[in-house]
Amino acid sequence: MKNKKLLFILIPATLLLWGYIVYKIIITASGNEPVNKTIPNQIIFENNDIAIDTFSIYPNYRDPFMGEMAKKPIIKDNNQPKKPILITAWPTIVYSGAIKNQTSNKQLAIIQINGQSNIMKVGEKIGDIELLIIFPDSIEVKMGKEKRFVRK
Numbered sequence: 001m002k003n004k005k006l007l008f009i010l011i012p013a014t015l016l017l018w019g020y021i022v023y024k025i026i027i028t029a030s031g032n033e034p035v036n037k038t039i040p041n042q043i044i045f046e047n048n049d050i051a052i053d054t055f056s057i058y059p060n061y062r063d064p065f066m067g068e069m070a071k072k073p074i075i076k077d078n079n080q081p082k083k084p085i086l087i088t089a090w091p092t093i094v095y096s097g098a099i100k101n102q103t104s105n106k107q108l109a110i111i112q113i114n115g116q117s118n119i120m121k122v123g124e125k126i127g128d129i130e131l132l133i134i135f136p137d138s139i140e141v142k143m144g145k146e147k148r149f150v151r152k
Helices: 002-030
Strands: 092-099 109-111 116-121 129-134 138-143 148-152
Touching: 092 138, 092 148, 109 129
Parallel strands: none
Antiparallel strands: 092 109, 109 116, 129 138, 138 148
16 A cells, blocks of 8 residues: 555656656757846946957976976078079870789889880989889879879
8 A cells, every 4th residue: 555655656756857858858949948138247348448458478487398498489580591492394294004024023114204205114214204113003203302193
């Protein structure tokens, strides 16, 4: 008999709790939850002057990682004459394919440089163009210090 009285109290309490949770979910999802229009601790200024906050940070603190005082930044002199950068135009390079020797496993690439057909092996240089690597679908060439890939 004691268990029946407990069930008559716990079942309605559980239903009320779940009903309240479902109600809150529906209200939140629909966006109809009442909004509190008052903002707590609202500060109202009488004049519309804007004060600019200015401060400076001086690096006179110990570096936490190195254990020594922080160093001042080095400012480079921009009045030094700059060296001109020479830009060289690459010739037109077309990779036509590769030939592989079955016995020695050496590869040769068929390359057109400015319309002139050449057969090159790895490490060979024609003019300023040096062949570095031969892949089945591309090659890597070098002109000066710059490297490029050329696809079929």
